[in-house]
Amino acid sequence: MNAREIRQLFPILDQEVNGHPLVYLDSGATSQKPIQVIEAVENYYRKNNSNVHRGVHTLGTRATDGYEGAREKVRKFINAKSTEEIIFTRGTTTSLNTVAASYARANLHEGDEIVISYMEHHSNVIPWQQVAKQTGATLKYLPLQEDGTISLEDVRATVTNNTKIVSVTLVSNVLGVINPIKEIAQIAHAKGAVMVVDGxxxxxxxxxxxQNLDCDFLGFSGHKMCGPTGIGALYGKKQLLENMEPVEFGGEMIDFVGLYESTWKELPWKFEGGTPIIAGAIGLGAAIDFLEEIGLEEIEAHEHKLAAYALERLSEVEGMTIFGPKTAANRAGIVTFNIDDVHPHDVATVLDAEGIAIRAGHHCAQPLMKWLKQSATARASFYLYNTEEDIDKLAAGLVKTKEYFSDVF
Known part of the structure; x- marks a missing residue:
């Protein structure tokens, strides 16, 4: 199935915006949803709406089967050993905060180190800042190479015997850099640190x-992978999760509640207090089915091709600065750029008038913006439903943007 055929499965893409066919290039912020996912969520609410793990009636059984079936799909999707290692969360932010609030605060002390990089999203910066303040640990940053990549030599120089946590993104949401997580994890483990991944x-x-990456924790969000908003997952190695305390308390996560003491359910439910995001989990399961039907290898190859083409086409625009690696090698389907003398928000506004949706701003990565010496940037991010024609329209829109502001000023 090619990208044009895949596009037909996404109802939202079949529309005009400001009199132009929609060109959606903001999947890094959130992806669009195929009809299969929309129907799976609708089917739950129409036919199976009930709470999980509680009722013995038919609807309760259907809902529980759908919810726990989605957990098994997540397990297989990332090749975890057991569903006990899969915690449903609201998304990557909640997943990383759970690791920080439960594991890090209990295990870090004054003199310990947390190592992250300058390219991290705020959700992989602020939780560690808070942990450092609360425990007396030191927060350290991996330096970046000139093209925004991480050098393993710098990792070896930064991670010490005092380092207890290394937390790095798998792919930068600004630079598109694909980081060598497996090798970073090996360095972290050699020093006795745990490896946390923003996925x-x-x-x-x-x-x-x-298992191949040998990371200790990994969080990801459903809404960036064709699933609903408000659902994601935290993977954690079983032996670590077993020794962690819950961060939310209430119904569902308890085993026994007395007047003054309570005990918790076993994994994974001790981390899932209250009524869970049932429809979201079922929708995430449907999204996983969809992506696996297309094939993750095919999706990666397609985006790699689009990134290479975008680098070529956008480089032709006069006054263009592209951030991150200059070639598509080791780059995901993200191209971030600025045009001389045109603010990124103005770029995005003009493109929107042409029906082209991109991102503009600091992308929840202000430390990286400071490193880039930019207050904001524009970003085009691609997914399985994008085509080279979309990039041609982007390039033409950028030329028009440049001409418009040249005439104005």
């Missing part, structure tokens, strides 16, 4: 195998 931008676009 938000990587998991939707390439085959992720947590």
């Amino acid at each position: 938000a931008q990587g998991t939707p676009h390439m085959k992720v195998d947590v």
